[in-house]
Amino acid sequence: MFLARDRWLCNLSTMEKPLETIIVDSILDAIADQRLHAGTKLGEQALSDLFGCNRAHVRRALGTLTAYHVVDHLPNRGAYVATPTPQDARDVFQARRAIETVICRNAVRQATSEDIAALRVHLAQEALARGSGDRSAAVRLSRGFHLLLGRVGRNPVLLRYLEELTMRSSLIIGLYATGHGTLCADDEHTRITDAIEARDMDAAQDLLDQHLRHIEAGIRFGDDAPVTGALSMALRRDAR
Amino acid sequence: MFLARDRWLCNLSTMEKPLETIIVDSILDAIADQRLHAGTKLGEQALSDLFGCNRAHVRRALGTLTAYHVVDHLPNRGAYVATPTPQDARDVFQARRAIETVICRNAVRQATSEDIAALRVHLAQEALARGSGDRSAAVRLSRGFHLLLGRVGRNPVLLRYLEELTMRSSLIIGLYATGHGTLCADDEHTRITDAIEARDMDAAQDLLDQHLRHIEAGIRFGDDAPVTGALSMALRRDAR
DNA sequence: ATAACACGAATTGTTAACAATCAGATAATA
């Protein structure tokens, strides 16, 4: 009985996550940061070596990533970072509008002052990253804003879908975004936060809807150049 | 080269699906038909024996079902059919409203005459099942209507979420539905179809939203009696 | 009589070896 408690405390102290989660998150982060490009092969042996673990663990991790639709699994040929088509992009962004507008209304209804404060802190971080020209951090923080909003909305079902959709969005933006595109205009996030603080549900929803349409409008289809990057390089957090 | 073609033709002729898919669909169907009740343990050995296959296949199938949130996986203790809480139910139905209203608008915009015809055929089947008092078939067909609508909407992303949400809804209804509840009032499906055929987007969306609210209102929380059923019985398609 | 303990059976988790399939290179043929 107390043995279990000891193990629990041990886990708390070392903060060791389940191995599969580490692999999934690493790959997800690498994709969100655009260190892993669409079309890159994710070999089982290579990942096993990188994470110093069994191939079975890698296999399960790739399975959940496949369920997320962020990697494609070709039978007998391996797993590859998904290459979303323009139609995929339209479908994903329509789904985001459907889900995030509702999330936004929830956020307006339920946001505490702590939530607002957290959003403000996040906005400051975004501004900082944008100011220092750290594109990778900017992309990650931009996604983080939408996820934070999702958490304020307090609907785990919608939040889970949002996690997947923002992930696929990162892939899409990495594939199709034009260089000039201001990925997530910072002041749009700010104005959304303002509307939430003002408890103006319709305004917040409308701002978010327009924000998502702006992002979608900023991606240009036509020159699909899925650059294949080296796996071991991409998964190092300090790369780039 | 032609060897591959032979294998392909062979697969086509026998229509053999991947094994994992068979297991997943069987369990999913059993849950949708309410032959598998919330809380039922899904032992790996038991399922391996039932499907005459390796334990690894069962394990992967249970993994994807866990990703669908229709089974809960307790480490070192096994997989159990999920037992949604009342809060889960509210979250699921809010997500359904968010997603299905958009699906519905897509359907109004894109439905072909063949789509309308398919919907009418389905409505007839629903009426038939309702008339003959086949509750199991009625539940399955009711879900089928929403899925058919999802296919007409032609957004695979939203359709996949809808599949998961209707599955969880089946579980929820099986857990909490009152006997008197008309699960999906048939004429509501009919009126939605009428609105789609009339290309009245707002009316169709409104009818669907109200329809989902009616379903949600029909479930009563308070007496949670998650009946545990026998596994081998539940998975036989002719059971009940 | 109840609660804590210990043991054994059953179940889940992990690992490694084996089989099947695919990609690329080499050789053979028209």
Add this chain to the structure above:
DNA sequence: TATTATCTGATTGTTAACAATTCGTGTTAT
């Protein structure tokens, strides 16, 4: 020379054996 066939190395898929944990049962002590 271009095309096809074959062979080889590498990668994925499958299976079974092993290790670790949990659950039920019977026992013991208070």
